[in-house]
Amino acid sequence: xxxxxxxxxxxxxxxxxxxxxxxxxSAERLAYYLMKSPKEEALNLAATIREAKEKISSCVLxxxxxxxxxxxxxxxxxxxxxxLCIVENPxxxxxxxxxxxxGIYHVLMGSLSPLDGVTPDDLRISELVxxxxxxxxxxxxxxxxxxxxxxxxxxYLKDILKSFNLKITQLxxxxxxxxxxxxxxxxxxxxxxxxxxxx
Numbered sequence: 256x257x258x259x260x261x262x263x264x265x266x267x268x269x270x271x272x273x274x275x276x277x278x279x280x281s282a283e284r285l286a287y288y289l290m291k292s293p294k295e296e297a298l299n300l301a302a303t304i305r306e307a308k309e310k311i312s313s314c315v316l317x318x319x320x321x322x323x324x325x326x327x328x329x330x331x332x333x334x335x336x337x338x339l340c341i342v343e344n345p346x347x348x349x350x351x352x353x354x355x356x357x358g359i360y361h362v363l364m365g366s367l368s369p370l371d372g373v374t375p376d377d378l379r380i381s382e383l384v385x386x387x388x389x390x391x392x393x394x395x396x397x398x399x400x401x402x403x404x405x406x407x408x409x410x411y412l413k414d415i416l417k418s419f420n421l422k423i424t425q426l427x428x429x430x431x432x433x434x435x436x437x438x439x440x441x442x443x444x445x446x447x448x449x450x451x452x453x454x
Contacts, residue, residue, distance in 0.1 A: 337391065398425075
């Protein structure tokens with residue numbers, strides 16, 4: 256007879272498998288870890304998750320994570336409010352911030368994916384159009400994932416934004432710093448050639 260975990264632990268494993276990249280075996284390992292850790296440590300984790308869920312919401316302007324009505328980026332007077340960077344998800348903001356970018360953001364909350372049933376109505380595109388109508392931007396940067404869904408979303412956005420006569424740019428794709436040409440695939444090299452710059 257196969258060993259059965261106690262019902263509360265099975266429930267914990269089930270909840271953990273709902274996290275991204277956590278399969279049943281990883282969920283079991285995490286559950287065992289939490290069960291053998293000091294009770295205070297596990298309860299602190301639970302309390303921290305609860306606090307984050309209760310205190311964090313979406314910024315009313317950009318859609319990023321915020322602990323008040325507006326996030327710290329949208330509230331800042333030191334940001335370049337004329338440059339708008341469009342990203343797919345809130346975690347993309349952290350990645351762009353590492354580059355030293357000083358503009359502001361708009362989070363779509365996903366990308367177009369007809370096969371998964373994600374249409375323009377499911378994304379924050381109408382909010383984007385409204386922002387462009389009411390705020391004064393000099394440049395729109397499309398910082399979307401370099402995959403089929405990201406490319407489809409970029410094409411769709413370029414089409415609906417062209418009537419605003421704005422400078423629309425897109426992140427360059429290509430060979431990463433420190434990478435070797437011999438290991439790059441054909442699509443990456445093709446994008447690198449398309450995005451080559453003049454010296």
